[in-house]
Amino acid sequence: MRHLQDFTYIEAVIRAGSIRKAAEDMNITASALNRRINRFEDEFGFEIFERLPRGVRLNPAGELMLHHIRNQRSDFTRLQSQVADLSGVRRGHVSIACSQALLPYFLPDQIAQYRADHAGVTFTVNARDRLEAEKELSTFSSDIALVFEPRHLVDFEVVLSITQPIYVMMRADNPLANHRELRLRDCLAVPHVAPSPQFGVRVLLDSAAKKTNFQQLSPIAESESFDFMRHYVVHESAISFQFPIGLNLNGEHGYIARPLSLQDVEPGNLLLGQLRGRSLPVAPARFVQQLSQALQDQAF
């Protein structure tokens, strides 16, 4: 895109921290790049960069400019996506930052469903914690975020929020499997695997455990990988915890799941969101609609 070329160079300079390094990255001469930057600042009417002995850095005006650049890029790709859409061909790209829990079952299913109708649309899916997800939205690195209990909601516009009670995973031969619903005290009494403390499930469990005689969890294993935990309970007769959206509830994968009583543990809030005030390109917007519908069907 010709008219965004200067923006591309500016972004490169920001990344590299110096004009010379950026010039190398972009395969042009430092002098050429330097002149582009200077010319741009001239035409804009204000300096964008602070000149330091070791390179350049954005000044406050530059920060605004950077945000503007990202917006322009996003607007332009949305325009292309809209035009592509009205010429009949649904194409585009959807970039998702989500909680790990969505990776094994929910998102693969949803994406496959969407692509069945619109094979021209491609996806990027990455696991991110709640802070990272929000940052990705505000840098336009992700179109959509799907996370549990996001922290700062300043740039995060909530499209839909659903609650998810915590489920307990175990092998079918586990004695606890006989109950339709489990009490937290019974779970803490048996060997359990828990997610690392930063995860939403763990936060809810920790806070609930304080109200029991156990006072806290005593996991035989801790992991950042929900995948690991799901598989572990199949190998040893332990239990673990997960939101139902991250589980297969039919027992087809070697484990079964039972809900924890809502008397003991608060449910988690799963939030579907996008960057506040941003209008998404066609493909992400439609996918958000589909997700929104699917999540409401999931609701407990």
Next chain:
Amino acid sequence: MRHLQDFTYIEAVIRAGSIRKAAEDMNITASALNRRINRFEDEFGFEIFERLPRGVRLNPAGELMLHHIRNQRSDFTRLQSQVADLSGVRRGHVSIACSQALLPYFLPDQIAQYRADHAGVTFTVNARDRLEAEKELSTFSSDIALVFEPRHLVDFEVVLSITQPIYVMMRADNPLANHRELRLRDCLAVPHVAPSPQFGVRVLLDSAAKKTNFQQLSPIAESESFDFMRHYVVHESAISFQFPIGLNLNGEHGYIARPLSLQDVEPGNLLLGQLRGRSLPVAPARFVQQLSQALQDQAF
């Protein structure tokens, strides 16, 4: 602005309706302009113009592009305005489309007040009816609109709405001047000057007159100029009608004003608005704040 150059040419072609004419307007060769357009369409990936025997016309994709171009322009000037603002110098431009009633007293006063603090800010003020005003907003020709009872509110984002009862203007020696509040039937019984049927005041009066024995107004003069009406009642002992925001209520200009009873005639709604979803540059945004405050003080 270099990166908006192609956009400028595209807009010129849209205006001119043909590449050759646009080329003349822009003082370049038709061939050069033609190649710019073709190159742009190539890079964009879609044609923007329909090629007709008599010239070119926007296709649907082009309509989206035009909207995009206007948005980009607006965003860029807002960015410049923001940067100028943070470097201390408040400068910029505010373009206002408003009802005629705001022209004699309210806006001159407000603008003078604003410019007393920020002499670097310039203004454009034009009288527009409610339909025109909304159109001006959506083409980014005006930043702010201030009109009575706008029709379609699709692109019109209401910032503030206040009601204005209709006032009756007359010379101080008019017998009606003895009443603190006037009844419509008394006004229709004496010679009156009325605004043309498209104006908000007239619509309210027409609809209220149907409920009286007179059934309708019988103006001795009709005009599209509120200025004319204000002056007419000074020359002949007739009455006329206007919203109080368009009047000097101190009798300093040769006429006095009395409110029509709200029992007889509904008050008009004065709406302050901007283009839906648009973030205004600094100067217009601040001026909207000031207007908003001033209007609330005006409220009846």
Next chain:
DNA sequence: AAAAGCGGTGCAATTTTTGCACCACACATT
């Protein structure tokens, strides 16, 4: 049938951009 107006194109002139060599400066290292 002719004329006028349109978008598109090959080619040379012109303008713009780039690369190279170099400068002045600030900081880090010796």
Next chain:
DNA sequence: AATGTGTGGTGCAAAAATTGCACCGCTTTT
């Protein structure tokens, strides 16, 4: 204190992109 390294900036010639000119083919108007 001297030197070295990395930075942004600049003059000048080479390279690249843009433009202007002269056309073409086409459709509508006269």
